[in-house]
Amino acid sequence: MKEDNGQSIELHKAQSLVLNACSDLSYERVSLAESLGRFSANALIASAPLPGYDQSLRDGYAIGRAGSAETQASLHSFQIVDEVAAGDTRKLVLQAGQAIRIMTGGLLPAHCAAVVPQESCSVVGEILIAPLSQKKSFIHAKGSELARGQVVVPKGALISPEHMILLAGVGCGTVQVARKPRVSFFCTGSELVSSADEKRAGKKFSANNPLLQGLITRAGAEFKNQQTVVDDPGAVTETILKMTQEGCDILISTGGMGPGKFDLIEETFCRAGGKVLYRSIHLRPGKSTLFGTLGSTLFFGMPGPPPAVYLLFNELIRPAILKLQGAKQRRPRKQRVFLAEELFFPKRGLPRLKGGLLSLKEGKCLVRPAKRMEAANCYIYCPASRRQMRTGEMVTVHLLE
């Protein structure tokens, strides 16, 4: 089914079409350790208070109400009557004038007024000499971190180390998360070879195969399958059908997207039953890119040049990988920063995204274009109307994460 929707569309509109086509994946249960960096399927609630019992924050002495006054008015003496190690579950009780030796994390005896850290007191035989008052009680009170029923992780939130600490503390051993989206891809081009034996003038090694496999894994998706396919409609159609039947949530192709005679992705995708949602975006590089659906599979037809593939992966495919997992933040984050070096383009007419390097200098955030072998950490946005961006002006960057 072929739907002609005319001209190029804007990048943000393309992103919306992609995100709207994503439906939630099924869930899986993973250990808390494995949940780091995944997206919670549900709001996660504290099933118990944290801490679960009143406990000591220091190695020292739990003291009851003060006993007899000492010669120095600010000090009191206490009779040491017992000892609580961490892990001791006995429910002890302090009488006035008594102290119990206690370890960090130890269960506080009933009627405990405070814990005196061992470095703040002295012991003579079974007698503790401790200050009458201290600013802190060194008691970690039950429920002071989390109340039972409190939301620890909202639905769709990225699980962080901070979440893990709280979740583990209330005994949450496993977490339900969206499963990782399965992504397959194929690279078209009769010029592509994979071994040095086949390499000669006119043939080239495909950079998109290792690049996409690496990007898919780094984006938190599951790399499922990949293939190189010659520029033949029959072979491409067969690959599309085979890879969707194997079961992938996202299918990507590279190459075969230009206006030339051998450009074949749209034709074969439609012949395989795909529905095209856009076929070009108002962007350089990466103009020739299509998106559509084939059953429940999202299909991204990307151009051949690897830098465009890298850019479009970040702007369109990574957001889909995040949305499929129920993530709240999907599109690349945008920031306004200062341009540290002039940018100049041969012509206007299309918005551009140019790899950039962000840095901080005395609290000011600067960006400059990345050199060819440098790892960009953002893209600098240049509006269609501009051929030149001046040093010192504010520009919008899209973060690469």
Place this chain on the structure above:
Amino acid sequence: MKEDNGQSIELHKAQSLVLNACSDLSYERVSLAESLGRFSANALIASAPLPGYDQSLRDGYAIGRAGSAETQASLHSFQIVDEVAAGDTRKLVLQAGQAIRIMTGGLLPAHCAAVVPQESCSVVGEILIAPLSQKKSFIHAKGSELARGQVVVPKGALISPEHMILLAGVGCGTVQVARKPRVSFFCTGSELVSSADEKRAGKKFSANNPLLQGLITRAGAEFKNQQTVVDDPGAVTETILKMTQEGCDILISTGGMGPGKFDLIEETFCRAGGKVLYRSIHLRPGKSTLFGTLGSTLFFGMPGPPPAVYLLFNELIRPAILKLQGAKQRRPRKQRVFLAEELFFPKRGLPRLKGGLLSLKEGKCLVRPAKRMEAANCYIYCPASRRQMRTGEMVTVHLLE
């Protein structure tokens, strides 16, 4: 062997001791796709020029020198004599006045003056009508991206998508990288339980087990083994010996580091033959932490509270994981930014690191303290002499990556 080196040392000195104790790990060969985010064992050199042959940048026509003049002075006509698909390896030759249809990436015929994109010309039968001159030749010249012998990735550099594109292009299918450091850990504490059945007042779930396992994996190391151990010198010594004998590059313990009666890590580590390099650092939280070596294993004795474990992991253990792999950048990167919210501490005396959230506002980089359930993206450094940091002042942050 116990070496008393007195007082707490500064964090940067502790980092130096850790980094100096790291020796390079052995190497392994991984596919280019798997090399993303690993550290190159060698300088990687282009074994061939990129592109490997002169090729077309567009679908269009390769034209020879101009033939007869047309009625419109700016247009010329060419006889279309052949067609080059991508992947065609025939070495064609253009005569004056001839054109050859060519696809993007196609091998350029000899004596080609330029490629005319198909959208810039017209065809009548076998005659091409093309502009006499255009600003660009649309030729991607052999070696214009990389010369043979050029360094693509310096030794010890993090392999990026940009590197992968170039390496793949010159036929590099596998890369030698440092193997991932193997990390084991044990959490001490007789109060720690792992199932709800054992949970009662006085017992708690260990947050450090899932936290450390998650952090180790996220830092690019290999999680090897973990265990919970009671506060018993014999059990701890046995665990240290067992885990080092299993072969780990880094061994971490949590708990058992305070000044109390049951604190036992230093004693058991030394009894097992370990050499202590520091036993306390001038930092809050995280003061009670030791570092030493036991044979070729690096040993980190960390305190019990999970927020301190998270902080020390980022400041001391992640740098070791990076250095073991030969990485050039090891310590957390520091930046100067504006404090957006007042910070106040109960006492001075030790430098502090407080979880923070960086954000950008019109090119200015701001930081504020992170709330308890928020995922910090940096630590805010507060000098020992300060109890208060004012809104608007410049502070140093350590980035969390």
